[in-house]
Amino acid sequence: MNCDEIVFRKISDLTLLENNPRKISKKDLDRLVDSIRLNGFWLHRPLPLSDRTGKLVVLGGHQRIKAAKKLKLTEVPTILYHDLTEEQEADIVLRDNINNGEWDPVLLNEDWKDKVDFSFIGLAIPDFGEDDGKSKKKAKAEDPEEDDTAGEDDEDPVEDKEDFYRSMLTDCLYESNNEFDIPNLLLDKQAGKLQLPFAPWGADSRLRKDVATYHFYVDDYRFEAIFKDPIKVLTSGVKALVEPNLSVYDTTPIAYGLQQIYKKRWISRYFQECGILVYVDLNVSVKFKEYNKMGIPKGYNAFFTRGYADRVEYLKIELEVAREISGLQTPNLLVYGGGDEIRKFCTENSLVYIEQFINDKKGKNGKNKRKQ
Template sequence: MMRIIEKDIESLMPYDRNPRKNNDAVAAVANSIREFGFKVPIIVDSNGVIVAGHTRHKAAQKLKMKKVPCIVANDLTTEQIKAFRLADNKVGELATWDNSLLQIELGDLVDCLDMSDFGFDIDDDNESSDEVTEEEKGNERERTMEAYNLYDFDENRAEGFYQMPIIHAVDYVPKELIGFNYLLTSEPKEGLGIHFYIDDYQFERVWNDPEKYIPKLAKYDCVLTPDFSLYREMPVAMKVWNVYRSRLVGQLLEDEGATVIPTLSWCEPETFKFCFDGLEQGGTYSISTIGVKREEAAFQIWKDGVDEAMRKLKPVRIVCYGGDVGYDFPCEVIYVNNTTTERMKKNGR
């Protein structure tokens, strides 16, 4: 027998590789929940990862709900859960509308509810086409602002040609670091910080949903800013975008009261024009040495970037994720081993 249970919304985890994009539907679903209640439960696996209901989850967060109805699909195998997640999204695409019947149904409701709140295009002969167009433009602008976190950007707190959000320098020594992927299964404690030296797909959700993750991250002693990748194969515009996203998340963390250690990312020398913007001199910064020794060209790019960072930022300390690759840092260095909970050692100058 299927059992519906109430679960804390903070205990639910979006599936990181969910291929269905749903941001455009969140506002309409939130309006539906506000009007009619939460009538369709979210389906999760035994670990609390969402199987079906990502849009309802985002809508519930938008409504500041604390608990949501859920069904735990503990009768399905891992493969069945993957298949069901895809099938549940796909079957919705197969249904079509009988437009004549739809207009009749919408007409019956015209004096009761504004069905455009739920994503329907309403033809109203009493409104001019210009008025409808302006409303549609307003809704689309709102969705765009939210999707790109534009409400969080403050041009008065940014610098450089690319308007990188400013993160203030901190003189801080982390005692222990864990990866972001352990955020929801770990408890904050004294001296414990969070790093993002993991695959990008595991932390894209921080950018997609900062309202959920920023407060959780800020409970830890320190947070390294997200290490959004800068690959040589990327166009420069994407590299600028990923540096910008890291800075903005860092600024949001500062606003939440977190101790923020900027993660430095760069690629070819052309990226030096923007990749260190928004950072004050004289603080603690983090870099990674993972993979830089695999080929000579990669090591040279890494070394050139460190040289530039030392020149521009004049750090008091570097938190280096990975081993010593023979670079002679002109400041204190803390090496962090590449393990689940990293042991840390310090090389003073």
């Protein structure tokens, strides 16, 4: 056999292999999508193609093509093999991604076992004798080659923890210090000094296991999903987090703003119940300053906010809120971004300043639109 150089080809020009013996779970496909979104395609593992039948038939990488389509990609790296026999094609198909997804034992039995020696390529499959033809056991590779999600950290066993987290995730009313039933946070689960690494919750968060503190000073769409399934945050290995910074502006109706404050305080209390330490988010418009105090018990001393260049007056208001609630002249208030003027204010008031290391689309150093 011989092959060409690696070429990016349009997915629409490729023909998927019929009776592909590989399948993949939704969870594994999501992980693969995230991996490609973060790292792109590895050029050392292009999709092998055959032109034996006159078409560009994909012999390996079907799951990568599924992931590429989800990401709206139109081209993938490929390598075209010429002069392959049917047996050589079968050998490539079964060697490629030998440990990604799950084998379909029925298709392996019906379409593949006569084309290649499974044991020769290191593939262990169930006995396909007549007596156990109904076997549904998953085939496993004895010596698996690198798979599509190679490079990702293996997940720690978290089944017991997940069961606990889900048992806590019920419709319930937490105790409240206000007429709107906005839940109270727990004093013994307030965050302290900033634990590093400190990072935004976003597209790559499911893949990372090293972040100690997450913040949500990102576009709302990046974290809205946590209200439907917060388990991903809990199993990420995070130790502390800043309350989700749901957008409320001076033009936001009070009824809707209260709902947003209720949501972030409820999910924060839930995280505390599951052992995560929480910083109160003070970054709301002045219109909602008093409402945002609801559910924060007296003596609470863990606060976070965004800094904004040339708008020190907002930070002054938030510092007074933190002082009022904590009862301290120098509260544990951390400020994310804002530039030199904000940094200077933090230094003068013994506050922790964290450089904003991800610039938004509007500009740098906190020169973005304030929630006002």
